[in-house]
Amino acid sequence: MQLRISFRLSGGLVDVFSRGTWQEAYEVHDTTLRLLYWIKVKRRGILSSQVADPAKYLKKASLYWTRNPDLTDNMTNRIWAMVVDEEKIPHFFDSEEKLKECLFIFDRRIMVPASALHRGSEELAVEVKVKWGRHSYIEKGHTTVTSPPFKAKR
Numbered sequence: 001m002q003l004r005i006s007f008r009l010s011g012g013l014v015d016v017f018s019r020g021t022w023q024e025a026y027e028v029h030d031t032t033l034r035l036l037y038w039i040k041v042k043r044r045g046i047l048s049s050q051v052a053d054p055a056k057y058l059k060k061a062s063l064y065w066t067r068n069p070d071l072t073d074n075m076t077n078r079i080w081a082m083v084v085d086e087e088k089i090p091h092f093f094d095s096e097e098k099l100k101e102c103l104f105i106f107d108r109r110i111m112v113p114a115s116a117l118h119r120g121s122e123e124l125a126v127e128v129k130v131k132w133g134r135h136s137y138i139e140k141g142h143t144t145v146t147s148p149p150f151k152a153k154r
Helices: 012-016 019-027 096-104
Strands: 002-008 032-043 055-065 079-084 090-092 105-111 121-132 141-146 150-153
Touching (some): 002 121, 019 055, 019 079, 032 105, 055 096, 055 105, 079 096, 096 105
Antiparallel strands (some): 002 105, 032 055, 032 121, 055 079, 121 141
């Protein structure tokens, strides 16, 4: 069975990750934001248990100095960010909004082996945990969310 899991981060980290912050962070050599996240598929009921091993993923944003005149508005603001996704593919953007979408919106497909499910139907839920380290613009933190239960058939 294949599950499509989509979620987004919002709040302090997303709000503070902007061009002004990039400039200040780059000046103190704080050039990489790592978002580490886990996805667990759990069986719901009296005794919750994992259906499959948790999947672990990493997204990174790296700050770099650019000479591209389309990305800079003046001579002092030359720092830009790129995103390296879970498949280690770098993405370059020409707007801050597109960059934030790529970095803070997650969309994954998870395979749950049929052998991990009981015969008939059962209730499952997905738990997602995201964590990040301390940076010059935000403290170390994490967040966890669990989806509403849904039915799965084998």
